[in-house]
Structures are given as C-alpha cells and as structure tokens.
Amino acid sequence: MTYYLRKLGFYVVALWAALTLNFFLPRWMPGDPVDLMIAKLAAKGPVSPEIRHSLELLLGTDSSRPIFLQYVDYLNNVAHGDLGVSVTYFPQTVSTTLADTLPWTIALMGIATIISFAIGILLGQLAGWKRGSWLDNLIPVTTMFQAVPYFWLALVLLYLLSSVAQIFPTGGGYDVNTVVPGFNLPFLRSAVYYGTLPALTIVLSSIAGWMLGMRNMMVSTLSEDYIVTAEAKGLTRRRIMTTYAARNAVLPSLAGFAITLGFVVSGSIITEQVFSYPGIGMTLMSAVQNSDYALMQGVFLVITISVLGANLLVDLLYAVIDPRTRARA
Amino acid sequence: MSDVLTVTDFSVDYLGEQTVHAVRNVDLTLGRGEILGLAGESGCGKTTLAYGINRLLKPPAVITSGKAVLHSREGTDIDLGSLTGEELRAFRWDRVSMVFQGAMNSLNPVISIRAQLEDIFSTHRPAMSKADRRTRCGELLERVGVDRNRLKSYPHELSGGMRQRVMIAMAMALEPQIMIMDEPTTALDVVVQREILLEITRLRDELGFAVLFITHDLPLLLEISDRIAVMRAGELVELAPAAQLYNSPQHAYTKLLLGSFPSLTGERAAG
Structure with missing residues (x-):
C-alpha cells in the first residue's frame, strides 16, 4: 500500500511543479493579452480605461496585485476549474x-x-x-x-x-x-x-x-x-x-x-x-x-x-x- | 536391474560452414532408479547429448544417427525419435523431466512459482481439480524443503538454492521415470550444493526415478553416482561403476580428469 501512496505523492508534487511553471512561463513571455484585446476592440470604437481595467480583471492579469498573490489566486482558480476566459472564443471560458x-x-x-x-x-x-x-x-x-x-x-x-x-x-x-x-x-x-x-x-x-x-x-x-x-x-x-x-x-x-x-x-x-x-x-x-x-x-x-x-x-x-x-x- | 533408457549410436552435428560433430556414436543405457553421471570438460557435448535425448535441439543442430528408446514402467518401448508434435509435447516432463544448467534463469520472472508449477498439471493432467492442484504444488515444494508459503513468491524473491529446489520440485511433479540434471548445482556454493545433492539422492530413493546427472565435476559424481560415463570431444570414452572408475581408470583421458583434481591427502603436486 505504501508503494501506491508513495507513487501518488510523487505525482502530486510533479503536478504542482507543472502548474507553477504553467503560471510563470506566460508571464515571462513578451506580449500582453489585454493590449491585444483592446487593439481588437479599438477597431470597432473607442476604448475607455474602465474597459481596460475590467478586461484585466476578467483575464486575471491584474498587474496591480503582487505576483505572489496572483499565483495563489491562480492555484485557487485551477482547483475550482476556473481557467479564465478565452480571447479567441470570447466570451466562452x-x-x-x-x-x-x-x-x-x-x-x-x-x-x-x-x-x-x-x-x-x-x-x-x-x-x-x-x-x-x-x-x-x-x-x-x-x-x-x-x-x-x-x-x-x-x-x-x-x-x-x-x-x-x-x-x-x-x-x-x-x-x-x-x-x-x-x-x-x-x-x-x-x-x-x-x-x-x-x-x-x-x-x-x-x-x-x-x-x-x-x-x-x-x-x-x-x-x-x-x-x-x-x-x-x-x-x-x-x-x-x-x-x-x-x-x-x-x-x-x-x-x-x-x-x-x-x-x-x-x-x-x-x-x-x-x-x-x-x-x-x-x-x-x-x-x-x-x-x-x-x-x-x-x-x-x-x-x-x-x-x-x-x-x-x-x-x-x-x-x-x-x-x-x-x-x- | 532393468533398463529405463537405451541410447544407441547417437550422433548430433551442428551444421555450419564447418560442421561440428558434437556427439559421436554414443551408446548408453540407464538403469531403472540409477544415477548415471556424465562427466567431461566444457564443450564436450554433454548438454547436446541430453537435449538430443529429449528432442530439445534446435537448428542448426541435427541428429544424424542413432536413437533413444524409453522402456516405460508399463512395459512399452517408446522411441523418442518417432514422437512428433502433440505426442512429443505430452511425452515431455511426463516421462522425462529436466533440471537445467542455468537454474537461476530457468524460471519465468513474471509469473509466480505457483503458476509455473500449476502449469504442468493443467497441461498434462487437465482432469485434475483446482483444489488438488493447489495441494499437490504445496506438497512438491515441501518435499524439496521449501516452505509452502513460497508458492505465491516470484523467482526474484528466492535465493539461488531455493530456485534450484523449486526446479527440482517441478521436475518431480509428474513422477517421471527419468530426470536429466544438467549441471544443477554449478552456480551454487558448496554447502548449498551438498544439501541439494543429498536431496536428490533421498528423493531418488523415495520415488525411484533414474537420474542422468551431467557435470564437469568428477569428484562430485564419484560420490553420488552408481555409474559414471566420461565424455570427450563428443565420444564416450569410458563407462564404468563409480568405484571401479575411481580405482582403476582405463582410458587415458579419465586418468587425466581424475588427476586434475587436487587431493586433500597425499603429496603436493609438483610445481
């Protein structure tokens, strides 16, 4: 039995490591999804700063919060099956x-x-x-x-x-x-x-x-x-x-x-x-x-x-x- | 003593660019309940002869002449060369079982000892009930001094000596008339070797099967066998009762073999 528990424990740690990488990698990459969406929206009409803020909240890239808290939020969201909103298939999650x-x-x-x-x-x-x-x-x-x-x-x-x-x-x-x-x-x-x-x-x-x-x-x-x-x-x-x-x-x-x-x-x-x-x-x-x-x-x-x-x-x-x-x- | 196996004019060749005559015109008889030792240096054809008798040889080995006839307990003669396919399959292990040289690797590593023992019964004795099979396998293990609980073990969980005992238990499963043992103790240390040899002679006395015991270890044969055959380069050079072979070896090669083992008493060899 301990064999299976040990195996399972290993996989939990591996999953956590993968999730962490998954969180940090896109944030190190150049380009900002909010800018991209705003550019798309701007083609249709003027975009106010309020829209920008609400998009940031929606996409979970609120840059005013410290990154550690964002990380905690991210883990919490993943645990609840909330992976954010897709830009491509907006407003589908x-x-x-x-x-x-x-x-x-x-x-x-x-x-x-x-x-x-x-x-x-x-x-x-x-x-x-x-x-x-x-x-x-x-x-x-x-x-x-x-x-x-x-x-x-x-x-x-x-x-x-x-x-x-x-x-x-x-x-x-x-x-x-x-x-x-x-x-x-x-x-x-x-x-x-x-x-x-x-x-x-x-x-x-x-x-x-x-x-x-x-x-x-x-x-x-x-x-x-x-x-x-x-x-x-x-x-x-x-x-x-x-x-x-x-x-x-x-x-x-x-x-x-x-x-x-x-x-x-x-x-x-x-x-x-x-x-x-x-x-x-x-x-x-x-x-x-x-x-x-x-x-x-x-x-x-x-x-x-x-x-x-x-x-x-x-x-x-x-x-x-x-x-x-x-x-x- | 009546005979259980008669081998006449038996020859085996390994075909190739240069054909090797591995066994040449061997004549041999094995008495009922006898331990016949087959000695000789590595590569002299001992194992090939044993495999040939049990028809286990694979190409490029070919039996070029001779035959091996088993005189069964029931009084019928079976020419092993005439058996093919299903008959040969049913004959094997039922009449002649084997314990192999590489006993360490003779057991299938991925299935349990029980499965490998039960395999024999479910193939050769399909009428046997599952419960009978279980009990029988337990008895077999106990007979060779291995605990019954070991049935559920896998080969890698057993020591070398235990694996060899399991192989011997397996070889006794169908109460065969002949057991061919091909260097069964070579990989074991002398203490375990001794235990296993005692076990074999004890079981032979109990069950009355004949043993063809193959080894390069002549002193060991002198101790356990009734008769000893000495082989060299595929030929049988001498066949005599153990004591006679020891006291008055006839062939020069036998003398050489006997002389190449250090004696515990007497003079130190020159050099």
Missing part, C-alpha cells in the same frame, strides 16, 4: 472550450493509439515467434509508412480516399448538417465515420515502431532459459508463446506505450489540422495564433495532466504485470 474539444481528441487519438499498439504488439509477437515468415516482410512496409512525414502521408490518404475515391469525408468531426451532437446513435455513427480516416493515418504511421520493437524483444526473449524449460515441461506452443515469451517481451513496449499515451493530446496538432478535426490540437493552434494566453495555459495544463495521468496509469499497470518492480513493504 477556457474550461468550456476545453470541455468541448478534449473529448474529440481523446477519442480519436486515444483509440487510434491503442489500436496501433495492440495490432503492432500482436504482429510483432507472431513475427518474432516464427522468424522468417511472411510477417517479417511486412516490417519494411510498415517502417516506410512511419518514415515518410506524417502530414504528407495524411494528405496523400486524404486525397486518395476522400477526394478521388470519396469513401471518407474530407474533414470535420461529424456531419454538422444531419446529426445533433449528444449521446445518440446517428451522431456516434457519424463521428466514427468521420474519425476513421484520421485514425487510419495515425495507425499506419505508428504501427512499425511497436511491431519492430516487439519482434526484436520476442527474439531475444526466446533464447532465455525459461523458454527451454517451458518447452521441456511439455507446455502447449500457445502457452509458451503468450505466458512465457510475449509476457516478458512486452514489458519494454509497455513503458513506451505510457510515454505515447501521454503525448496523445499534444501529438494531435498536425492530424487535426489536416483533417479539420474539432479537437484540442486545433484549439491550441488558434490560441497561439491569437496570443490567447489563458487558453494556451489551459491546453498546456491538459497536456501536463494527461502525461502525468498516463504515466501514473502505466506505473500502476507495470506493478501488476512485472512483479520485480513491486517493492514489498
């Missing part, structure tokens, strides 16, 4: 914007990453088990997909499958004309249909790493003494492959999977740009383009939490599947 876009990204990137990992590990396991089979010839093909720049692969597939063959839609998260977002079957079906092509490109471009890594680990695991023991024990081929070989070979890949899961949120920027997908990557892009500090901070916070969360998850999972990492209290 950052929390609402994130809540609208995050599920899209997590669903698309999360599912695609898991599928890629699962297929890659399975193929790698079989390729390592039966060395020299046709599966070995598949590896260079998948490596090629990983080697070409991702945006190029995505654009080519988009052109071929959406523009030429017209099997998939050219962009978006769902059919905005016919279905209503919510928990209903037509919407879900539409979302899956729109998400298939982006997911396919992600799987194609990332599967080689999993497959190659797993195959090579499998090959070196197969020369371990416990594999010969398992064979001499007269266990079935299937059992030797899964419980004895793959179970040990998958451990390094699983650590890699944790890191990848953490970057699900931040890694979606290009995908979402190419497919005009309404996720958090698009949001981050427009936040950067509009110097929307509050929104950027919000996105960075989400990225930080997702990296930490994914690592915590795999830490716990690792303890289950590799007994050697479990410290006995």
Whole structure:
C-alpha cells in the first residue's frame, strides 16, 4: 500500500511543479493579452480605461496585485476549474472550450493509439515467434509508412480516399448538417465515420515502431532459459508463446506505450489540422495564433495532466504485470 | 536391474560452414532408479547429448544417427525419435523431466512459482481439480524443503538454492521415470550444493526415478553416482561403476580428469 501512496505523492508534487511553471512561463513571455484585446476592440470604437481595467480583471492579469498573490489566486482558480476566459472564443471560458474539444481528441487519438499498439504488439509477437515468415516482410512496409512525414502521408490518404475515391469525408468531426451532437446513435455513427480516416493515418504511421520493437524483444526473449524449460515441461506452443515469451517481451513496449499515451493530446496538432478535426490540437493552434494566453495555459495544463495521468496509469499497470518492480513493504 | 533408457549410436552435428560433430556414436543405457553421471570438460557435448535425448535441439543442430528408446514402467518401448508434435509435447516432463544448467534463469520472472508449477498439471493432467492442484504444488515444494508459503513468491524473491529446489520440485511433479540434471548445482556454493545433492539422492530413493546427472565435476559424481560415463570431444570414452572408475581408470583421458583434481591427502603436486 505504501508503494501506491508513495507513487501518488510523487505525482502530486510533479503536478504542482507543472502548474507553477504553467503560471510563470506566460508571464515571462513578451506580449500582453489585454493590449491585444483592446487593439481588437479599438477597431470597432473607442476604448475607455474602465474597459481596460475590467478586461484585466476578467483575464486575471491584474498587474496591480503582487505576483505572489496572483499565483495563489491562480492555484485557487485551477482547483475550482476556473481557467479564465478565452480571447479567441470570447466570451466562452477556457474550461468550456476545453470541455468541448478534449473529448474529440481523446477519442480519436486515444483509440487510434491503442489500436496501433495492440495490432503492432500482436504482429510483432507472431513475427518474432516464427522468424522468417511472411510477417517479417511486412516490417519494411510498415517502417516506410512511419518514415515518410506524417502530414504528407495524411494528405496523400486524404486525397486518395476522400477526394478521388470519396469513401471518407474530407474533414470535420461529424456531419454538422444531419446529426445533433449528444449521446445518440446517428451522431456516434457519424463521428466514427468521420474519425476513421484520421485514425487510419495515425495507425499506419505508428504501427512499425511497436511491431519492430516487439519482434526484436520476442527474439531475444526466446533464447532465455525459461523458454527451454517451458518447452521441456511439455507446455502447449500457445502457452509458451503468450505466458512465457510475449509476457516478458512486452514489458519494454509497455513503458513506451505510457510515454505515447501521454503525448496523445499534444501529438494531435498536425492530424487535426489536416483533417479539420474539432479537437484540442486545433484549439491550441488558434490560441497561439491569437496570443490567447489563458487558453494556451489551459491546453498546456491538459497536456501536463494527461502525461502525468498516463504515466501514473502505466506505473500502476507495470506493478501488476512485472512483479520485480513491486517493492514489498 | 532393468533398463529405463537405451541410447544407441547417437550422433548430433551442428551444421555450419564447418560442421561440428558434437556427439559421436554414443551408446548408453540407464538403469531403472540409477544415477548415471556424465562427466567431461566444457564443450564436450554433454548438454547436446541430453537435449538430443529429449528432442530439445534446435537448428542448426541435427541428429544424424542413432536413437533413444524409453522402456516405460508399463512395459512399452517408446522411441523418442518417432514422437512428433502433440505426442512429443505430452511425452515431455511426463516421462522425462529436466533440471537445467542455468537454474537461476530457468524460471519465468513474471509469473509466480505457483503458476509455473500449476502449469504442468493443467497441461498434462487437465482432469485434475483446482483444489488438488493447489495441494499437490504445496506438497512438491515441501518435499524439496521449501516452505509452502513460497508458492505465491516470484523467482526474484528466492535465493539461488531455493530456485534450484523449486526446479527440482517441478521436475518431480509428474513422477517421471527419468530426470536429466544438467549441471544443477554449478552456480551454487558448496554447502548449498551438498544439501541439494543429498536431496536428490533421498528423493531418488523415495520415488525411484533414474537420474542422468551431467557435470564437469568428477569428484562430485564419484560420490553420488552408481555409474559414471566420461565424455570427450563428443565420444564416450569410458563407462564404468563409480568405484571401479575411481580405482582403476582405463582410458587415458579419465586418468587425466581424475588427476586434475587436487587431493586433500597425499603429496603436493609438483610445481
């Protein structure tokens, strides 16, 4: 039990450190969001100093307060889920914007990453088990997909499958004309249909790493003494492959999977740009383009939490599947 | 004493640019309940012979001649070379079990001792109930002097000696007729080594299995084996009862082997 508490404690400290950096970094950067908004408003009419002050209050950049108090306010606000107001989507709050876009990204990137990992590990396991089979010839093909720049692969597939063959839609998260977002079957079906092509490109471009890594680990695991023991024990081929070989070979890949899961949120920027997908990557892009500090901070916070969360998850999972990492209290 | 294993004209080659004749025309019989020691220097083909008998060799190793026949308790003769696929799988461990050289690494690090012991029963004795399996695994561990509570441990939580005992417990699980022990005590210190050897001879007396004991440690064999076979460069150069081999070695190589171990009594070697 102390093991889990210690782990949890570590993650709380890491989160605090990330939040602190998240607070100070934008304040060290040049440019002021209030000036930017005032410039926008000034295009429409005169701006009084009162408006300026109220904007400062609204955006939480009240420069008259000492920075330490601002920091305390910030931590307090984050704890209450109040991340300020977005300039880009004014007057929507950052929390609402994130809540609208995050599920899209997590669903698309999360599912695609898991599928890629699962297929890659399975193929790698079989390729390592039966060395020299046709599966070995598949590896260079998948490596090629990983080697070409991702945006190029995505654009080519988009052109071929959406523009030429017209099997998939050219962009978006769902059919905005016919279905209503919510928990209903037509919407879900539409979302899956729109998400298939982006997911396919992600799987194609990332599967080689999993497959190659797993195959090579499998090959070196197969020369371990416990594999010969398992064979001499007269266990079935299937059992030797899964419980004895793959179970040990998958451990390094699983650590890699944790890191990848953490970057699900931040890694979606290009995908979402190419497919005009309404996720958090698009949001981050427009936040950067509009110097929307509050929104950027919000996105960075989400990225930080997702990296930490994914690592915590795999830490716990690792303890289950590799007994050697479990410290006995 | 009737025989349990007859090996005739057994040869194994390792194919390659230069083919290596690892085992050459070996003839060997193993009596029921006998401890037969197989001695020889490193690389002389001892392990290859053992793996060959149990059909565990992998390419580029090829069995080029000869056969190994097991005379089972039930009175049937089984030619190991004729077994393939499922038959061979079912035969292994049930009739011939093995304790390996690298006992430190012979256990799967990520599953518990219990899972690895139970594996044997769930594969070879599918009819056995879960409760029976549990009790049996506990009994096996206790028989080799390891506490029953250790079932839930993982290999990394056991000492080298304990892991080797677990391996021996595992090898006894199905009450095989032959146990092939490939340098089972090499990685252990002499005290633990001694304990384990006593354990093996005691269990042999209790259960009556035959042991093919492979080691480069001739004095150790002199102590525990009934007969000793000496191997050199893939050939069996001498096979004799332990006492006879010690007192009147026939082959020059046997004399050399015996002479290369320091004696505790008598004169100091020159040099």
